[in-house]
Amino acid sequence: MKCKRALESERRTYFHHAIFVSRFHQLPKLSSSPSLEVQNNSPGNKEGEVMAGSESAGALLKPTATRPLRRVKSLQEMPGPNTLCNLYEFFWKDGFGRIHEIQVQLSWLFNKLFTPRLLKPFLSPPPHKTLLNHRVNMVAQVLRAEGRAPQRANMESWQEYRDLRGRATGLISAEGEQWLKMRSVLRQKILKPKDVAVFSGGVNEVITDLIKRIHTLRSQEDDRETVTNVNNLFFKYSMEGVATILYECRLGCLENNVPLQTVEYIEALELMFSMFKTTMYAGAIPKWLRPLIPKPWREFCRSWDGLFKFSQIHVDNKLKAIQSQLDQGKEVNGGLLTFLLVSKELTLEEIYANMTEMLLAGVDTTSFTLSWATYLLAKHPEVQQRVYEEIVNKLGRDQVPVADDVPKMPLIRAVLKETLRLYPVLPGNGRVTQKDLIVGGYLIPKGTQLALCHYTTSYSEENFPMADEFRPERWLRKDTLDRVDNFGSIPFGYGIRSCIGKRIAELEIHLALIQLLQNFEIKISSKTEPVHAKTHGLLTPGNSINVRFSDRK
Numbered sequence: 166m167k168c169k170r171a172l173e174s175e176r177r178t179y180f181h182h183a184i185f186v187s188r189f190h191q192l193p194k195l196s197s198s199p200s201l202e203v204q205n206n207s208p209g210n211k212e213g214e215v216m217a218g219s220e221s222a223g224a225l226l227k228p229t230a231t232r233p234l235r236r237v238k239s240l241q242e243m244p245g246p247n248t249l250c251n252l253y254e255f256f257w258k259d260g261f262g263r264i265h266e267i268q269v270q271l272s273w274l275f276n277k278l279f280t281p282r283l284l285k286p287f288l289s290p291p292p293h294k295t296l297l298n299h300r301v302n303m304v305a306q307v308l309r310a311e312g313r314a315p316q317r318a319n320m321e322s323w324q325e326y327r328d329l330r331g332r333a334t335g336l337i338s339a340e341g342e343q344w345l346k347m348r349s350v351l352r353q354k355i356l357k358p359k360d361v362a363v364f365s366g367g368v369n370e371v372i373t374d375l376i377k378r379i380h381t382l383r384s385q386e387d388d389r390e391t392v393t394n395v396n397n398l399f400f401k402y403s404m405e406g407v408a409t410i411l412y413e414c415r416l417g418c419l420e421n422n423v424p425l426q427t428v429e430y431i432e433a434l435e436l437m438f439s440m441f442k443t444t445m446y447a448g449a450i451p452k453w454l455r456p457l458i459p460k461p462w463r464e465f466c467r468s469w470d471g472l473f474k475f476s477q478i479h480v481d482n483k484l485k486a487i488q489s490q491l492d493q494g495k496e497v498n499g500g501l502l503t504f505l506l507v508s509k510e511l512t513l514e515e516i517y518a519n520m521t522e523m524l525l526a527g528v529d530t531t532s533f534t535l536s537w538a539t540y541l542l543a544k545h546p547e548v549q550q551r552v553y554e555e556i557v558n559k560l561g562r563d564q565v566p567v568a569d570d571v572p573k574m575p576l577i578r579a580v581l582k583e584t585l586r587l588y589p590v591l592p593g594n595g596r597v598t599q600k601d602l603i604v605g606g607y608l609i610p611k612g613t614q615l616a617l618c619h620y621t622t623s624y625s626e627e628n629f630p631m632a633d634e635f636r637p638e639r640w641l642r643k644d645t646l647d648r649v650d651n652f653g654s655i656p657f658g659y660g661i662r663s664c665i666g667k668r669i670a671e672l673e674i675h676l677a678l679i680q681l682l683q684n685f686e687i688k689i690s691s692k693t694e695p696v697h698a699k700t701h702g703l704l705t706p707g708n709s710i711n712v713r714f715s716d717r718k
């Protein structure tokens with residue numbers, strides 16, 4: 166991770182790039198959306214310009230007599246790095262792995278808002294503008310302006326795969342009324358802390374296996390303490406944990422011999438992420454180019470086939486089990502999947518699709534966060550000691566925690582928040598604007614793809630003093646300068662389209678961290694090297710995190 170001083174020096178380099186900013190874009194058309202009222206009757210007003218009385222208004226603009234009118238700028242006036250710079254940065258300097266750093270660099274260079282001229286405008290039809298938005302008040306403005314079914318991004322390639330194979334969309338890929346319907350069904354069982362509290366027992370069984378696995382792994386090392394690449398371990402834990410909740414069954418990920426079906430699923434998931442660049446191109450490359458460059462689309466489909474196949478097997482197994490219970494005249498009880506299958510509020514295809522997309526969304530996100538939390542605790546023994554004392558005081562050394570115990574331990578919750586501030590698994594998010602907006606003095610027409618720079622706002626000194634430091638306490642004290650309640654760090658997103666698995670992830674991470682600390686002191690291993698973040702679809706550890714799990718005396 167680069168500190169600001171280092172970034173300052175790069176700022177100059179970027180400045181030289183920026184002077185090549187392309188000015189050859191077409192004038193954006195004013196949308197006919199009725200949501201934006203603009204006045205265009207001021208003397209001297211040039212054609213195509215509108216006047217705004219307030220920058221922060223965002224939607225409704227009515228100049229008043231007391232406020233001077235300010236010219237609202239159009240998109241092509243917005244600064245940003247040009248296509249050549251982007252090509253150089255992304256293809257020559259492996260920018261795909263450093264998207265989070267580039268986000269910070271560009272935010273420093275271009276105040277408020279900027280628009281990169283990417284390859285996409287040349288290759289695909291609108292909406293193609295991607296504006297990057299990194300000021301916290303602007304992020305808030307965009308998110309607060311969203312309608313009843315917000316759109317995150319253009320999901321054309323996901324939709325195309327589903328059409329091709331006759332598959333339904335899940336929560337991530339669905340839009341509009343379809344999304345609203347599914348969200349209203351799924352939210353009933355997993356959105357609130359009390360809904361997921363019932364899964365504590367199942368998650369704790371998985372944690373027992375996680376701890377056994379740590380004993381096995383460290384016994385294979387010379388020092389009998391080190392576990393190399395903890396992310397492999399936490400990946401298996403997260404997959405097992407989320408499957409326990411979603412499929413209501415165990416997969417055997419933490420066994421010595423992982424079942425073949427599960428191995429095949431992991432391969433499909435790895436393909437999805439290892440092919441990240443390729444699958445990104447799958448969406449970016451227009452259909453007519455596919456005969457010339459077939460691999461990205463082929464791999465994209467192959468990986469989805471594997472993910473859907475796995476979910477279908479587990480959903481069908483559950484369906485058979487329910488049917489057999491019904492045949493025997495027994496009462497059917499269960500968790501999320503049972504509810505979905507029995508209530509029939511979603512079709513079977515919709516259940517397959519949602520189970521597939523939720524598993525995809527829930528495994529790496531949770532495991533990377535646990536890996537980073539472990540790394541940070543190992544690097545900050547004094548913080549770890551305070552967390553341990555809190556656990557011992559509120560719960561005891563040996564008592565197994567349940568969801569209801571977590572609110573008694575604010576520091577463990579603060580550790581998770583601070584970990585996600587420093588390493589937000591999704592370093593940026595997106596919204597396609599659903600009405601015309603004025604943001605930062607620019608008119609953003611309806612249908613524009615906006616990228617929200619959450620990584621940058623998380624590292625802003627304005628939002629979080631001493632932003633580079635791991636200071637979980639900042640989340641405990643309301644009287645500090647840290648603006649912890651604002652939009653500076655929103656790792657699970659915001660509003661009605663925010664992460665539906667947030668409470669599941671929190672449960673899995675809080676309970677695992679508590680039990681890990683009850684059992685072990687987590688220490689830096691001699692094999693530990695400084696770990697830098699890398700963007701690989703998600704924000705991942707760039708090299709392996711190796712830590713020692715020493716038995717608590």
Ligand code: HEM
Pocket residue numbers: 317336337348407522523524526527528530531534585590591594595655656657658659660661662663664665666667669670
């Ligand atoms: C640390 C773990 C996790 C993080 C940081 C995370 C983060 C996010 C973010 C930032 C979004 C986009 C929200 C927005 O656009 O406002 C999202 C969406 C989503 N997440 Fe998570 N997530 C995590 C774990 C999970 C888990 C465990 C599941 C499922 C069990 C899950 C399922 C989903 C789904 C289905 C969506 C799409 C929601 C929709 O479009 O309605 N996530 N997540």
